[in-house]
Amino acid sequence: MAELKTTKNKASVKEYISAIENPGRRADCLEVARIMEEITGDKGAMWGASIVGYGSYHYKYASGQEGDWMATGFSSRKQALTLYIMAGFKRYESLMSKLGKYKTGKSCLYIKSLDDIDRNVLKELIRESVDHLTKGKRPDY
Numbered sequence: 574m575a576e577l578k579t580t581k582n583k584a585s586v587k588e589y590i591s592a593i594e595n596p597g598r599r600a601d602c603l604e605v606a607r608i609m610e611e612i613t614g615d616k617g618a619m620w621g622a623s624i625v626g627y628g629s630y631h632y633k634y635a636s637g638q639e640g641d642w643m644a645t646g647f648s649s650r651k652q653a654l655t656l657y658i659m660a661g662f663k664r665y666e667s668l669m670s671k672l673g674k675y676k677t678g679k680s681c682l683y684i685k686s687l688d689d690i691d692r693n694v695l696k697e698l699i700r701e702s703v704d705h706l707t708k709g710k711r712p713d714y
Contacts, residue, residue: 581626581643584619593649601654601687605647608692612700613644624648630659630706644703653683656695660702668698 590606593599606625610617613628620626626643633639646657659680662669669677673690676683682698684690 579621579624581618581620584622586617586619586625589619589623589625590649595649597686598649598654602647602649604687604692605654605656608696609645609647609699612696612703617646618643620646623650624657626657628703628707644706645699650683653685654687656682656684656699658682658698658702660705664705665698665701668694668701672698 586606590599590602593602602625606617609615609625609627615627615629617625617627620643624643624646625648626646628644629641630644631639631641642659643657644659648655648657653676657680658665661680662677662682669675671691672694674684675690687695
């Protein structure tokens, strides 16, 4: 079985965020970090070189591959701030309709700025996704 390329490591979350050149994006990342820490009760850790992850859940695929992964997280990318909503978005249609301006991938929420979305809705989305996963339920991709 192939090993995961992105793994939890000892790199500094503070240094990662401090190195973000765009001051607006850096401020957004600091706020998202506070939100995710509050929701998960976890200080956060670097996963690979550019993802900050919070909490964890255990997964097991039909193939037999299993492991532990972050329950939520974020990364500052060139085009957008990426938030990892690991439960997926299918079960959260009502919240998504109230969130604001965003794009999604399988479990990625792409936003240009926190000013484009409703922060309270974002907090609820993160909270519900983390609760879903930490209760042993599978993501809904």
